[in-house]
Amino acid sequence: xxxxxxxxxxxxLAAYAAGSLPQPYELVVAAHISLCLDCRAAYEAHQAVGGTxxxxxxxEGVSEDLKSxxxxxxxxxxxxxxNYQRSxxxxxxxxxxxxxxxxxxxxxxxxVRQSILSTGRNGSARLLHIPxxxxxxxxxxxxxxxxxxxQGSFSxxxxxxxxGDLEVADQDLEHTPIADEGAPCICLAATDAPLKxxxxxxxxxxxLFRI
Amino acid sequence: MRAPRKKAVxxxxxxxxxxxQTIQMLAVRDKRDRTAFALLFDHFAPRLKGFIMRSxxxxxxxxxxxxxxxxxxxxxxxxxxPERAQVSAWIYQIARNRQIDLIRKENRPLPEELGEDPGTxxxxxxxxxxxxxxxxxxxxLARLKPEQRKIIEQAYLGELTHQEISTQMGLPLGxxxxxxxxxxERLRHELKDLR
Numbered sequence: 001x002x003x004x005x006x007x008x009x010x011x012x013l014a015a016y017a018a019g020s021l022p023q024p025y026e027l028v029v030a031a032h033i034s035l036c037l038d039c040r041a042a043y044e045a046h047q048a049v050g051g052t053x054x055x056x057x058x059x060e061g062v063s064e065d066l067k068s069x070x071x072x073x074x075x076x077x078x079x080x081x082x083n084y085q086r087s088x089x090x091x092x093x094x095x096x097x098x099x100x101x102x103x104x105x106x107x108x109x110x111x112v113r114q115s116i117l118s119t120g121r122n123g124s125a126r127l128l129h130i131p132x133x134x135x136x137x138x139x140x141x142x143x144x145x146x147x148x149x150x151q152g153s154f155s156x157x158x159x160x161x162x163x164g165d166l167e168v169a170d171q172d173l174e175h176t177p178i179a180d181e182g183a184p185c186i187c188l189a190a191t192d193a194p195l196k197x198x199x200x201x202x203x204x205x206x207x208l209f210r211i
Numbered sequence: 212m213r214a215p216r217k218k219a220v221x222x223x224x225x226x227x228x229x230x231x232q233t234i235q236m237l238a239v240r241d242k243r244d245r246t247a248f249a250l251l252f253d254h255f256a257p258r259l260k261g262f263i264m265r266s267x268x269x270x271x272x273x274x275x276x277x278x279x280x281x282x283x284x285x286x287x288x289x290x291x292x293p294e295r296a297q298v299s300a301w302i303y304q305i306a307r308n309r310q311i312d313l314i315r316k317e318n319r320p321l322p323e324e325l326g327e328d329p330g331t332x333x334x335x336x337x338x339x340x341x342x343x344x345x346x347x348x349x350x351x352l353a354r355l356k357p358e359q360r361k362i363i364e365q366a367y368l369g370e371l372t373h374q375e376i377s378t379q380m381g382l383p384l385g386x387x388x389x390x391x392x393x394x395x396e397r398l399r400h401e402l403k404d405l406r
Contacts, residue, residue, distance in 0.1 A: 062256045066256065081318070
């Protein structure tokens with residue numbers, strides 16, 4: 001197992017615990033925590049702050065029958081919620097986003113493939129499959145882009161990213177990630193805005209390809 | 212899913228440093244103790260309701276969420292690990308998850324659960340360390356200036372974006388961060404044992 005060297009910034013972790021991150025980012029953060037004990041520890045430390053605040057919150061009286069109705073429900077059978085386990089390179093939260101099925105890859109040309117996990121007003125999350133030596137077309141983006149490596153590695157102007165590493169790229173970063181030699185690089189990428197590809201695709205095609 | 216725990220916790224119930232809530236939660240987890248659960252309800256339900264209403268939720272809906280959170284506490288008790296978290300920290304996350312799921316009408320992405328080796332004996336000194344860190348965190352938060360404390364509260368109530376957290380929380384967070392860091396090394400160590 002490779003050593004994870006690129007972690008989740010603290011503000012993102014605090015926002016994740018508090019639930020103020022857009023869903024596509026949450027998926028990347030949850031997947032990284034699944035792979036990274038350091039960030040899991042930091043996440044649990046944020047929960048401790050949240051717990052301290054909950055503990056200190058002014059109490060609000062509850063209705064008399066709330067307790068008895070909760071106690072009455074303890075033995076009610078519950079619908080088991082599906083528990084998605086890690087499958088190969090895909091951590092549990094990614095399997096949840098895939099609904100337990102393998103990714104459905106769509107070609108973007110030049111051997112690059114993507115599988116969209118979610119897309120909407122809050123941004124998009126997708127898996128990218130990049131052959132060794134192949135560049136993800138030079139792109140910039142409107143908002144923050146989080147990229148988590150699940151297989152292989154890539155390098156760009158900011159460094160090298162291996163399995164478990166998370167790249168946090170803000171809108172000012174124009175970078176060209178290139179998959180390293182070896183296994184194809186598979187990553188989970190999330191943005192809070194549609195991607196802007198500079199050269200590879202004319203912008204007009206963006207809605208068509210949903211990239 | 213984590214393997215069911217059969218071990219008994221070697222914690223003296225009268226120990227002054229282990230909180231009542233932790234002892235009650237362990238009784239719920241290991242013995243499915245309803246009396247202990249009812250006591251936890253008495254402690255947490257009014258706090259949860261106050262906490263949820265601070266986000267602008269009305270009294271009636273807040274009580275519905277309190278009910279679901281407390282039922283989750285009962286049903287997912289096997290996931291409570293006193294060597295890693297205080298009861299309040301664990302319940303905080305359950306409550307925030309529930310509030311977000313309700314707004315989005317879907318389950319938010321959560322990290323994989325760590326499976327614990329069922330053979331390991333719980334370590335009372337670890338539990339005490341968690342309690343002590345929580346006590347120090349409480350003191351650190353209480354010492355913040357009111358406006359700083361307000362920013363921290365807003366952040367953990369989910370009212371600030373991550374950009375706002377990184378720009379606004381820098382100063383007060385520095386104060387509590389040193390407390391968090393104290394616990395971080397211990398947590399890391401603890402988690403590595405679990406792997």
